[in-house]
Amino acid sequence: xxxxxxxxxxxxLVLSTGAASVSTAxxxxxxxxxxxxxxxxxxVPKRAVGEGFQIVPLGPELAAIDKAAYMSSIAHLQQTFTxxxxxxxxxxxxxxxxxxxxxxxxxxxxxxxxxxAVLTPDGTRERGCVYVQPSPVPGYDAVVxxxxxxxxxxxxxxxxxxxxxxxxxxxxxxxxxxxYPGRSIDWATWDALTAKN
Numbered sequence: 001x002x003x004x005x006x007x008x009x010x011x012x013l014v015l016s017t018g019a020a021s022v023s024t025a026x027x028x029x030x031x032x033x034x035x036x037x038x039x040x041x042x043x044v045p046k047r048a049v050g051e052g053f054q055i056v057p058l059g060p061e062l063a064a065i066d067k068a069a070y071m072s073s074i075a076h077l078q079q080t081f082t083x084x085x086x087x088x089x090x091x092x093x094x095x096x097x098x099x100x101x102x103x104x105x106x107x108x109x110x111x112x113x114x115x116x117a118v119l120t121p122d123g124t125r126e127r128g129c130v131y132v133q134p135s136p137v138p139g140y141d142a143v144v145x146x147x148x149x150x151x152x153x154x155x156x157x158x159x160x161x162x163x164x165x166x167x168x169x170x171x172x173x174x175x176x177x178x179x180y181p182g183r184s185i186d187w188a189t190w191d192a193l194t195a196k197n
Contacts, residue, residue, distance in 0.1 A: 036111040037134050037142060038174055044114060045172045050164045053127055058115040059105040060098060062126070066117060067097040069126035069149050076150035083187070118148070118161060127152045130165055132173070137193045141175035145182075 038044060048055040058066060070077060070088045078085050104115040114132040119125065128148030135143045146165060148158045162183060169178055181190040 034112055034134070037113060037132070038111055042174055044108070044111065045168075048164075048168050048172070049121075051160070052121065053161070054119050054121060054123070055116045055130055055168070056119060056123075057105070057108050058101055058117050058129065059108075060101045062117050062119075063094070063098045063101040065119075065124070065126045066101065066129070067092065067094070069128070073150040073153075076153060077147055080153070081145070081147040118146075127157060128161060130161075132169070135179055136197050137179065137190075138197070140177050140179040142169075142173070143179045143181065144169055145180070 046057060056062075071092065074088045074090065077088055082088075107113045108115065113134065116130045116132075117126050118128040118130060120127060126149075128146060130146045131144065133143045133145070135141065137143075144165060146158075146161055148161060152158065162180075166178070166180065166184075169175065179185055179190070181187060185193075
């Protein structure tokens with residue numbers, strides 16, 4: 001979770017992924033300090049299914065396939081997702097990957113942010129990830145970011161996933177206005193907005 005990691009640019013507390021870890025105690029403290037991203041009575045989606053994929057919460061049981069996915073695409077993700085060399089990078093250990101998954105699970109359960117794996121229908125391979133996070137920019141209820149592996153990107157899956165995700169968010173989530181940085185709002189505009197906050 002060092003540097004930008006999988007985090008939303010501009011959020012000081014890193015919301016997702018990377019090599020360094022955040023303790024469960026830190027996540028518990030974060031949950032106390034931050035309001036829930038969703039109403040108390042909202043049932044957070046646990047699965048969504050698209051053509052050739054399923055979206056499920058990230059957690060410890062997915063640590064190995066999650067790590068295999070992002071480590072297969074280090075340069076690609078640094079360029080297309082984090083726009084930073086902080087994550088992913090060579091040398092991420094299995095222990096760090098597991099801690100990352102435990103942290104994501106704790107944030108999900110604490111309703112702070114929601115990280116999902118995009119898996120093949122049989123659940124044996126991760127094609128990418130989707131993150132539903134608080135927005136650092138006023139006027140947006142949430143920020144949704146996604147990535148796919150380099151191989152999936154080259155196969156055109158990123159466009160397929162992005163074609164699916166906004167409809168899922170609109171149908172199954174309680175947000176009126178959602179930002180999709182690098183997609184519905186270009187990076188230059190988003191960076192300028194986050195720099196003000």
